[in-house]
Amino acid sequence: MARRRKQVEEHENHERWLVSYADFITLLFAFFVVMYSLSSINEGKYRVLSDSIVQAFRSLSIKDNGEQLIVPPVAMAPVVRPAPPANTQLQEAAEARRKQTAAQMHNMAEEIRRVMGALAQTGEVNVSEGAFGISIEINAALLFAPGDAALGTAAADALRAVAQVLAASVFPITIEGHTDTMPINTWRFPSNWELSAVRASTVARLFIDSGVRPDRLTAAGYADQRPVADNASEEGRRRNRRVTILLESRDAEPAPVGPSRIAPNDPIRSILPEPPPAVEAGQAPEAAPEASP
Numbered sequence: 001m002a003r004r005r006k007q008v009e010e011h012e013n014h015e016r017w018l019v020s021y022a023d024f025i026t027l028l029f030a031f032f033v034v035m036y037s038l039s040s041i042n043e044g045k046y047r048v049l050s051d052s053i054v055q056a057f058r059s060l061s062i063k064d065n066g067e068q069l070i071v072p073p074v075a076m077a078p079v080v081r082p083a084p085p086a087n088t089q090l091q092e093a094a095e096a097r098r099k100q101t102a103a104q105m106h107n108m109a110e111e112i113r114r115v116m117g118a119l120a121q122t123g124e125v126n127v128s129e130g131a132f133g134i135s136i137e138i139n140a141a142l143l144f145a146p147g148d149a150a151l152g153t154a155a156a157d158a159l160r161a162v163a164q165v166l167a168a169s170v171f172p173i174t175i176e177g178h179t180d181t182m183p184i185n186t187w188r189f190p191s192n193w194e195l196s197a198v199r200a201s202t203v204a205r206l207f208i209d210s211g212v213r214p215d216r217l218t219a220a221g222y223a224d225q226r227p228v229a230d231n232a233s234e235e236g237r238r239r240n241r242r243v244t245i246l247l248e249s250r251d252a253e254p255a256p257v258g259p260s261r262i263a264p265n266d267p268i269r270s271i272l273p274e275p276p277p278a279v280e281a282g283q284a285p286e287a288a289p290e291a292s293p
Helices: 002-039 043-058 086-116 118-122 153-167 192-209 234-240 267-271
Strands: 061-064 067-070 125-130 133-139 173-178 217-221 242-248
Touching (some): 086 125, 086 133, 118 125, 173 192, 192 217, 192 242
Parallel strands (some): 173 217
Antiparallel strands (some): 061 067, 133 242, 173 242
16 A cells, blocks of 8 residues: 555656646746737837836835835936938928929919910910929910011010019029921021921020029920920811910029038048148149159
């Protein structure tokens, strides 16, 4: 009987280490789970967790020897929020500038439609707004006689009114002359290239006389190379004979304010050539060695 009891006790002693081993594996698994969760937490979640823990400790009370002790509030370090990146500030400034430009363009387009009067309503003058500015398309029959580049009195008055609206802005202006495919061969206009270019230059010169700065203007003649309708019909050729005034709203790059200086600790200095030695006052610069014959 004693031997049997001894065998049972020995059997129980051999099985006991498995319990400790299982506990160790469980703790090890829990440890790795906690480590993984901490490694995958981002800064925002960590900050929320930290604030929650601090808030809980502020209101925590414990009892010691029957007396209730209030844990003093935990002093929190001030949270320093990073300033918005420079790119965000530049984007906000660019967006504000874009909205201001769009509003200014819209107001000018409405003013141009008003000064053109009935012509803008009949389709002879088309004023459109786009992503890059305002386009004013005027039928050439309203401005010039066939095969000529001299402005009529009524056409000049209408263009002066448009020029007064555009003179108040600073955006670049491109004036384009277009013709149909019907050939022309005169002593003044050997081809449609000369006719379209002179018509655009005539409008540009009137704009200058009306107060538009010359450095804002560009005159270009495209002849019959950019049609908007089919030249096979009279109606299409009539539409292709036109003058287009483009007011570009794209922001130009700011002009450089001067040469930039490289900081003394800038890594770019490691690949730059050494500057020439400074020449002291009253000392002649060292002459270059003469080349051997």
